Amino acid sequence: MTQPKIFISYRQADNRPFVLRIRDWLIQRYGRDNVFMDFDNLPPFVRFEDYIKEHIAKVDAVIMIVGDKWLEMLRQKEADEDRDFVRIELQTAMQQRKPVLPICINNAPFPARRDMPPDLKPLCDINAAILSDGRSFYDEIERTIHAMEQALHFTPPPPPPAQTYQPAHANTASNYHVSPTPPAVSREVLQDLLKRAREASTAQKYDESLILCNQILQFDPNYAEAYAQRAVNYYYTWKSNEAVEDCDRAIALNPVDNFSYNVRAWAYYQLGKYANAISDATISLGIKQSANTYWLRGIIYEADKRYQNAIDDFQRYIDLNGDSAAGSIADARKKITELQKKLK
Structure with missing residues (x-):
């Protein structure tokens, strides 16, 4: 087989x-x-x-x-x-x-x-x-x-040879070389590159952040956090399929990273794949209870017109004293009020 x-x-x-x-x-x-x-x-x-x-x-x-x-x-x-x-x-x-x-x-x-x-x-x-x-x-x-x-008498195929990998629909800046023996670069250098990539993304300099992520992955193609950060950049530039693909890789390398599940949930939400998005947010909550993830899942439930589920998640957000860029307690209460009207 x-x-x-x-x-x-x-x-x-x-x-x-x-x-x-x-x-x-x-x-x-x-x-x-x-x-x-x-x-x-x-x-x-x-x-x-x-x-x-x-x-x-x-x-x-x-x-x-x-x-x-x-x-x-x-x-x-x-x-x-x-x-x-x-x-x-x-x-x-x-x-x-x-x-x-x-x-x-x-x-x-x-x-x-x-x-x-x-x-x-x-x-x-x-x-x-x-x-x-x-x-x-x-x-x-x-x-x-x-x-x-x-x-099942199944023998896994051998790992593929070194190759140039490019996510579907990605631009040329997204290419990086997957090497079975990455160049010797210290962990500190990679962490510094990742820090700069995150700072660039926060400043909405997504192209700059992409380049930095690609540099990390040239040095270490198994750096899960770099895939996750690159997925964030893809998400904010509406390249949702690429974001999903990078999150797939990040999760394969670190299956307990709730951040990657959250990013993939946002990307699925962007694609209108609400069932997948809810599934990822639920997995993330199974790994770590987070007010922000309840906010995320509440947004998805609302888009999927599952209003009672959305109300429950916004209430959990409030109960956990969540307050972030994604939303505030006042915003959550406002959403609950609006959603309760839709249930009547």
């Missing part, structure tokens, strides 16, 4: 920001088109069950995310005689003989065989991987992905 296609089965009650974090790692490794989650890819006006069955037929494996609400929700849906789409996903995977790869997150235990319905008991024979949302995450996710690739 060129790249494995992965379906992520999860319960939305089970620490969704952490599931999104896992999804982002898989996307960075295998590509956005090879990782499926229902809220990412589900088109409008389709029967969920039919679409899921059709999509599972196209993937190579189903990752089963088990959080502390997994078994509780299974029992609740059985008691309510409600359709359990997670159960349908897993049933479909087994019927189609797709590998099911269970991952328990944040110390959640895998359900005991006695607690599983008969149709899901075979899953208890599979040793589950364990992922925790802490310092050990990096080692655990790498081990988990390696084990998954072994189970």
Whole structure:
């Protein structure tokens, strides 16, 4: 196989920001088109069950995310005689003989065989991987992905040779050379260049900031903060696709950098891709609670006409005593008043 296609089965009650974090790692490794989650890819006006069955037929494996609400929700849906789409996903995977790869997150235990319905008991024979949302995450996710690739008999391709990289639609000033052995430049020099790039951007000298970011990336193509700063410049010059691409690279290098998620959320907002923007802002909040990120997500919810969600986020902004260039407490209160009128 060129790249494995992965379906992520999860319960939305089970620490969704952490599931999104896992999804982002898989996307960075295998590509956005090879990782499926229902809220990412589900088109409008389709029967969920039919679409899921059709999509599972196209993937190579189903990752089963088990959080502390997994078994509780299974029992609740059985008691309510409600359709359990997670159960349908897993049933479909087994019927189609797709590998099911269970991952328990944040110390959640895998359900005991006695607690599983008969149709899901075979899953208890599979040793589950364990992922925790802490310092050990990096080692655990790498081990988990390696084990998954072994189970799928997939060998990752070798890294590409040195090449000149240029984001889509970028101008010639955006080129930089990706070298497997960057020139020896001290960290202090790179930090000074980044400081100057940020200062230039703050002064709205975006071309100057871009040049400085490109210089950093010539010296060190793995400098995540330089990609993030360059994305800021692209955002402010309405090059939203380039901003998204640079944030993708920054997040691949540092998946716990909430700043890159925020910049990508703003870029998606600029593109009108509100679902993606909300997803990134939510991941950012899962990494770090920030008044400014609540403001950001409130703005996106408002644009998406999800007014109650926007009100809730602007209220959280106020509760956290947020006050920034993006908005003030007075502005947040004004927005809440305006949005409450729209709900009437």
